[in-house]
Amino acid sequence: MGSAHKREKKPEAVRRALLDCAARIAIEHGLARVTVQAVADAADVTKGGLLHHFASKQALLDALFVDLADAYENEIEARMAGRRHATGVFTRAYVETVIADVAEPSSRPRAILAVLAIGDARMRALWAERFARMLGRHADTDDTLDLATLRFAADGYWLSELIGSDPRDPARVRDSLLQSIAVA
Amino acid sequence: MGSAHKREKKPEAVRRALLDCAARIAIEHGLARVTVQAVADAADVTKGGLLHHFASKQALLDALFVDLADAYENEIEARMAGRRHATGVFTRAYVETVIADVAEPSSRPRAILAVLAIGDARMRALWAERFARMLGRHADTDDTLDLATLRFAADGYWLSELIGSDPRDPARVRDSLLQSIAVA
DNA sequence: CCCAATAAACCGACCATATGGTAGGTTTGT
DNA sequence: ACAAACCTACCATATGGTCGGTTTATTGGG
Numbered sequence: 481m482g483s484a485h486k487r488e489k490k491p492e493a494v495r496r497a498l499l500d501c502a503a504r505i506a507i508e509h510g511l512a513r514v515t516v517q518a519v520a521d522a523a524d525v526t527k528g529g530l531l532h533h534f535a536s537k538q539a540l541l542d543a544l545f546v547d548l549a550d551a552y553e554n555e556i557e558a559r560m561a562g563r564r565h566a567t568g569v570f571t572r573a574y575v576e577t578v579i580a581d582v583a584e585p586s587s588r589p590r591a592i593l594a595v596l597a598i599g600d601a602r603m604r605a606l607w608a609e610r611f612a613r614m615l616g617r618h619a620d621t622d623d624t625l626d627l628a629t630l631r632f633a634a635d636g637y638w639l640s641e642l643i644g645s646d647p648r649d650p651a652r653v654r655d656s657l658l659q660s661i662a663v664a
Numbered sequence: 665m666g667s668a669h670k671r672e673k674k675p676e677a678v679r680r681a682l683l684d685c686a687a688r689i690a691i692e693h694g695l696a697r698v699t700v701q702a703v704a705d706a707a708d709v710t711k712g713g714l715l716h717h718f719a720s721k722q723a724l725l726d727a728l729f730v731d732l733a734d735a736y737e738n739e740i741e742a743r744m745a746g747r748r749h750a751t752g753v754f755t756r757a758y759v760e761t762v763i764a765d766v767a768e769p770s771s772r773p774r775a776i777l778a779v780l781a782i783g784d785a786r787m788r789a790l791w792a793e794r795f796a797r798m799l800g801r802h803a804d805t806d807d808t809l810d811l812a813t814l815r816f817a818a819d820g821y822w823l824s825e826l827i828g829s830d831p832r833d834p835a836r837v838r839d840s841l842l843q844s845i846a847v848a
Numbered sequence: 849c850c851c852a853a854t855a856a857a858c859c860g861a862c863c864a865t866a867t868g869g870t871a872g873g874t875t876t877g878t
Numbered sequence: 879a880c881a882a883a884c885c886t887a888c889c890a891t892a893t894g895g896t897c898g899g900t901t902t903a904t905t906g907g908g
Contacts (some may be wrong), residue, residue: 510784599783600694611829632820645795
């Protein structure tokens with residue numbers, strides 16, 4: 481409700497809340513129900529309040545995309561830190577990150593990212609470009625078809641969990657995939 | 665334009681056109697732009713005309729879902745026809761079908777299905793249920809984790825092609841996956 | 849074989865609501 | 879006092895949907 485102007489002002493927190501709420505609505509109910517009003521309500525702010533932080537709905541979604549994509553990439557890079565620069569380092573971190581996303585029911589950056597990217601053609605391009613850059617950075621260690629296939633498998637598993645079509649134990653799938661990297 | 669009431673009436677063709685146009689808009693521009701008006705325009709019918717065939721927008725999307733899901737399942741079953749009832753028959757047909765979907769730029773039932781299912785929580789449930797049934801029918805030959813992983817890989821590849829994040833040659837990916845089935 | 853009568857396909861205008869966005873004011877922080 | 883955060887009220891448009899009419903196809907009786 482509209483009482484945020486009487487309480488303490490913490491714009492950074494509100495901005496975060498707006499992004500989080502938009503993300504939650506997107507996974508829980510679908511992209512179509514991510515309206516300015518709905519997000520504002522969920523974040524306990526008025527529409528005007530939201531539009532103060534984000535110039536438009538597009539800006540909101542773009543910001544959400546960037547926010548999630550950054551978090552996602554950072555997580556992968558973080559998992560790579562300290563490991564030997566060898567074949568499959570990137571793929572290993574990638575698989576771990578993707579599987580971790582399905583294991584964590586709340587806050588699923590990957591899932592929301594997909595809902596955004598699949599639902600909107602514009603975001604697809606952004607995502608493709610970003611991913612291509614990320615992959616290019618590790619082309620020397622991870623550009624084989626076999627490794628790509630492992631990443632595909634992780635993505636496919638992740639997709640199946642998002643939809644709920646073929647439930648499998650995350651740990652088992654992860655171990656199975658990581659073992660294949662070791663072999664390759 | 666609204667001139668369909670002067671020309672020959674072929675309701676079946678119009679119905680198909682409506683479904684096809686809805687599908688096309690969904691992949692090309694995103695689910696958000698699949699409006700009753702847009703679909704009607706694309707199919708060269710008025711809104712009233714569309715609402716005559718489908719009681720509501722939901723009904724349109726539901727029908728599209730059923731239509732695509734049926735076509736998809738039928739294609740898999742068709743690919744299985746005549747093959748020995750042995751380990752991996754279903755997975756083999758599944759992989760072939762999914763890869764064929766990315767190879768065919770026009771008319772991509774799988775892609776549209778995903779756009780629908782990922783974008784809307786309700787459809788996700790429908791898809792999950794349907795897939796579970798299909799899988800259950802072949803549990804005796806295709807319920808191992810290894811085979812599931814191959815299906816995941818096909819899905820992941822397919823997803824990457826939808827977004828355009830990691831382009832690979834379909835035939836190569838397919839052969840690589842099918843070979844793994846033979847081994848397993 | 850013709851021709852009403854009936855049903856189905858389709859249109860056009862209209863409606864209520866939801867939506868994204870704007871403008872200007874009020875409250876809080878510095 | 880000044881600016882940033884936030885709200886209220888408002889606007890134009892888009893959207894899903896309804897309703898009654900018009901056009902085409904089908905069908906049964908003479």
